[in-house]
Amino acid sequence: MAVSNIEVSETPLVLYALRRADDALILGHRLSEWCGHAPMLEEDMALSNIALDLIGQARELYSYAAKAEGKNNDEDTLAYLRDVRQYRNLLLVEQPNGDFAQTLVRQLFYSAFADPYWRAMMTSRDATLAAIAAKSEKESAYHLRHASEWIIRLGDGTDESHQRAQAAIDHLWAFTGEMFAVDEGERALIHAGIAVDPGTLRGRWLATLSHVVGEATLTLPQNDWMQQGGRAGRHSEHLGHLLSELQSMQRTFPGLTW
Amino acid sequence: MYTQALNTAETDDRGLEDATKAAQFQARIDAEERIEPNDWMPAAYRKTLTRQISQHAHSEIVGMLPEGNWITRAPTLRRKAALLAKVQDECGHGLYLYAAAETLGASREELVDAMLAGKAKYSSIFNYPTLTWADIGTIGWLVDGAAIMNQIPLCRCSYGPYARAMIRVCKEESFHQRQGYEIMLTLCRGSLEQKAMAQDALNRWWWPVLMMFGPPDATSQHSDTSTKWKIKRFSNDELRQKFVDATVPQAQYLGLTIPDPGMTQDAEGHWGYSEIDWTEFKQVLAGNGPCNRDRMAARRKAHDEGAWVREAAAAYAAKRAHRQTAQAAE
Numbered sequence: 275m276a277v278s279n280i281e282v283s284e285t286p287l288v289l290y291a292l293r294r295a296d297d298a299l300i301l302g303h304r305l306s307e308w309c310g311h312a313p314m315l316e317e318d319m320a321l322s323n324i325a326l327d328l329i330g331q332a333r334e335l336y337s338y339a340a341k342a343e344g345k346n347n348d349e350d351t352l353a354y355l356r357d358v359r360q361y362r363n364l365l366l367v368e369q370p371n372g373d374f375a376q377t378l379v380r381q382l383f384y385s386a387f388a389d390p391y392w393r394a395m396m397t398s399r400d401a402t403l404a405a406i407a408a409k410s411e412k413e414s415a416y417h418l419r420h421a422s423e424w425i426i427r428l429g430d431g432t433d434e435s436h437q438r439a440q441a442a443i444d445h446l447w448a449f450t451g452e453m454f455a456v457d458e459g460e461r462a463l464i465h466a467g468i469a470v471d472p473g474t475l476r477g478r479w480l481a482t483l484s485h486v487v488g489e490a491t492l493t494l495p496q497n498d499w500m501q502q503g504g505r506a507g508r509h510s511e512h513l514g515h516l517l518s519e520l521q522s523m524q525r526t527f528p529g530l531t532w
Numbered sequence: 533m534y535t536q537a538l539n540t541a542e543t544d545d546r547g548l549e550d551a552t553k554a555a556q557f558q559a560r561i562d563a564e565e566r567i568e569p570n571d572w573m574p575a576a577y578r579k580t581l582t583r584q585i586s587q588h589a590h591s592e593i594v595g596m597l598p599e600g601n602w603i604t605r606a607p608t609l610r611r612k613a614a615l616l617a618k619v620q621d622e623c624g625h626g627l628y629l630y631a632a633a634e635t636l637g638a639s640r641e642e643l644v645d646a647m648l649a650g651k652a653k654y655s656s657i658f659n660y661p662t663l664t665w666a667d668i669g670t671i672g673w674l675v676d677g678a679a680i681m682n683q684i685p686l687c688r689c690s691y692g693p694y695a696r697a698m699i700r701v702c703k704e705e706s707f708h709q710r711q712g713y714e715i716m717l718t719l720c721r722g723s724l725e726q727k728a729m730a731q732d733a734l735n736r737w738w739w740p741v742l743m744m745f746g747p748p749d750a751t752s753q754h755s756d757t758s759t760k761w762k763i764k765r766f767s768n769d770e771l772r773q774k775f776v777d778a779t780v781p782q783a784q785y786l787g788l789t790i791p792d793p794g795m796t797q798d799a800e801g802h803w804g805y806s807e808i809d810w811t812e813f814k815q816v817l818a819g820n821g822p823c824n825r826d827r828m829a830a831r832r833k834a835h836d837e838g839a840w841v842r843e844a845a846a847a848y849a850a851k852r853a854h855r856q857t858a859q860a861a862e
Contacts, residue, residue, distance in 0.1 A: 303604060306616050310600035311830065313838025315593065315627050322620040329613050336609070350608050374841045430851065431844025438840070523607035523665060530723055532607035532665070532715075 277528040280347060280355045286459030288343045289362065290469055291403070292352065293505055295335030296363035299353055300513070301384060302328030303520055304371055313374055320420055324381070327413040334406050341402075354524035358507070358514045365504040366449035368513040372442065375435065378424045379442035385418035386482040387453045390475045399467040422486045429490025440492050451500025453479075561762050566692035569635040577761055581691050582636045583652075584763065586643040589629035590654035592622045594647075594827050598662045599671060607665055614711060615668060621704045628700065632693040648832055656813060657744050659821030666719055666726075666733035672712015674734075674741045674779065680705050681775045682745065690762040713782065720786045727787070734783070735791045742805070743813045745772040751810075776803045 282288065305325035312318040336349035366384060371377045392414050395407035428439040454472045456464065463469035487494055503509065523532070553572050560567065567573055596619050603619060606612035630640040646652040657675055662668065683705065686698040719730040746752065746768040758764035766774075780803045783790050794806035815821065 299609075306603045306612075309603055309616060309619050309623075310596040311834045313834070313841035315623055315630075317838075317841075318596070318623045319620060319627070322616055322623070326613060326616055326620070329609060329616070333609050333613070353609055354607075374838070427848040428841070428844050431848040432840070434840050435844030435847075519604045522605050527607075527723075527725065530726060532611055532718060532722075 277355065277525050279357045279360060280351050282339075282347065282352070282356065282360065283343055283345065285342070286463055287400075287468070288339050289459060290463055291335050291339035291342060293362040295332045295339060295352070296361050297367050297384075298328040298335065299332035300361070300363045300516065301367035301380075302326070302332060303516060304367065304369075305377070305381075307371055308377065317374075321377075324413075324417050324420065327410075327417070331406065331410050331413070334409075338402050338406070350524070354521045358509055358517060360507060361504075361509065361513060361517070362507065363504050363509075363513075364449065364452050365501055365510055366446065366452065368504070368510060368516060369446060369449060370512055372445075373438055374424075375428050375438040376442040376445065378421050378428070379439065379446055381417060382421040382425050382483070382486065383446060383450050384453075385414055385421050386486075387472070387475065387479050389414040389418045389482075390478045391470060391472065394470040394475065398469070403468065418482070422482075425486050425492070426490045429487070429492040436491065439490065443487070443492060444495055447495045447497065448499055448501045451498075452502045452504055455502060455505065457505070558760075561690050561760075564688075564762075565690075566695065567690050568692045576757065578636050580758060580761070581694065581763065582633055582638050582643075585629055585633040585636070585694055586638065586646075587653050587655075589626045589633060589643065590647045590652055591658065592626035592629060594654045594658045594831060596622050596626075597827055597830055598658055598660070598823070599668060601662045602665065602668050605665075606668075611715070618672070618708050618711065621708070625697075625701045625704070628697045632697045635693045644835070648828070648835055650819070650828065653817070655744060656816045656821065657740055658827060659816050659824045660737070660740050661823050663736075664729050664733060666716070666729040667737070669712050669715030669719060669730065670733040670737045672708050673716050673782070674712075674737055675744070676705050676709040676712060677779065678741050678744045678775050680709060681771050681778070685765040685771075686763075688762070688765065716786055716788075720788065730786070731788050734788050738791050739808060739812070740816075742772060742776070742808055743810075743816075745769070745775065747810065747813070748808075773802060776805055777801070 282292070284292070302325045305321045305328065308321045309318055309325070312321055332353070333349050336352045340347040340349065340352060364384075366380060369376075369380055389411070392407045392411035396404055396411060398404040398407060425439060428435040430436070454476050456472065460469055464471045483494060554574060557567075557571075557573060557577075567577075599615065599619050599622070603612065603616050606615050630643060633643055634640060643652065647654065657678075662671070680702060683698050683702050687695055687702060689695040689698065716730055719726040749767045749769045752768055780790065780795070780797075792806050794804075796804050798804060816824070819825075
């Protein structure tokens with residue numbers, strides 16, 4: 275039996291919460307794929323821990339999006355019953371895990387943004403977003419530290435790890451521009467003091483990356499061509515496969531309680 | 533998650549060691565004192581414990597795989613988070629257990645290498661597949677339930693680091709067990725399809741779970757020294773019986789049928805069960821269970837593909853130490 279996708283009334287606030295929820299869920303899901311398969315047990319623990327934080331953030335953000343929408347949706351309908359074109363996450367977070375270097379570079383790129391982002395969001399005029407930010411900020415500080423330490427180890431480790439880390443940076447760089455893009459709806463939320471202008475965080479983000487990458491004896495690419503589309507539901511081919519796995523139970527057994 | 537009575541007998545070589553020390557050691561055991569890493573202990577005690585604790589650690593780590601198989605497909609976000617946290621706990625148990633084994637003088641690397649080479653065992657139960665979501669509930673309910681039955685007495689094991697690790701592990705396991713039972717309860721109160729899924733999972737897991745307690749006492753030749761050393765406090769059959777007695781009413785409450793038409797309750801309330809198929813158990817231990825090859829392949833793949841990461845971490849640590857030494861010399 276086919277299960278229809280839900281419809282979401284994407285007001286600027288609903289869309290804003292959904293985009294951040296989708297980022298957290300998809301990245302958390304990707305990290306959870308490592309559980310049981312990491313290079314060492316300590317990393318099975320650490321990557322699962324980061325995944326749990328992100329899934330927790332996603333749940334709060336989905337619940338808030340559902341509440342802001344005021345229809346019958348909830349965290350699970352939003353996560354399990356929207357198709358690829360309705361997902362609003364960054365292209366960066368849906369990129370496959372690849373090798374350990376690719377996973378950790380993806381994490382560094384994201385967390386170097388998420389950490390100052392959530393700190394800035396703590397002063398949002400939206401009390402729920404400010405509360406989510408206060409919790410997420412503590413988590414993202416640890417995520418950033420963990421990713422930074424690994425990039426330094428990999429970059430300044432062996433020739434092989436250096437090459438793999440550099441290849442991951444070069445591969446994922448084009449997905450970073452999207453973090454700083456703002457559309458009209460978000461612009462209005464920024465003016466209202468609800469959202470943070472991500473453009474104001476770019477300098478901090480780049481400074482963090484430059485420091486870590488420099489310490490790691492790696493380099494940031496000069497190429498400034500950036501891929502975009504995730505925020506509007508134009509994804510890479512990878513997301514559909516992730517969703518078909520993530521959503522398989524809800525799609526196969528519609529409407530049941532688990 | 534689990535330790536299984538797979539040990540083969542260690543020869544009691546106390547005759548070769550200082551007889552006075554051996555007598556003092558046994559007196560401490562008899563007085564229920566804890567043996568600590570720096571205390572004198574018979575070589576066979578050390579060897580038995582190293583093997584048991586490392587098998588237990590391997591079981592935790594291999595045990596991440598069947599449940600990990602459902603992390604990306606858990607049916608709700610709440611279930612996904614709970615399952616991921618549970619599998620992460622198993623990994624944590626593996627880590628403390630390797631650390632406990634290291635107090636006996638074995639390194640984690642050599643223990644893991646023995647497992648990857650197929651020379652060390654892990655619990656037979658993890659060689660069965662998780663086919664549906666109900667298997668996740670059943671593993672929590674029954675596999676963790678059986679593990680708790682086995683591990684509660686280990687909290688009083690004579691070896692201090694193992695006993696203390698078990699206290700923490702048991703607390704987490706009992707949380708997992710309740711979580712698994714709650715998954716089963718949700719399925720059994722759900723649609724007919726969900727209840728059928730729960731019954732099917734029970735049908736597949738029941739007998740393998742009973743095998744977790746190890747071979748029957750009549751054929752198990754090696755519990756004597758472990759009992760004398762207070763590593764093992766109950767026999768395989770005693771623990772199996774406790775488990776069956778505790779589980780029957782839980783199954784009844786769920787409205788599920790245990791797949792053993794021969795079960796009867798005696799005057800004292802104990803549930804008798806039919807003969808276990810020990811041929812299947814031996815085949816699984818010999819490497820012929822449904823998932824033995826997949827489990828080993830998955831662990832070897834993670835180990836092999838992670839080699840460059842571990843090498844990088846070691847190389848970086850060495851470079852850093854070298855730089856610090858050079859700076860200190862300036």
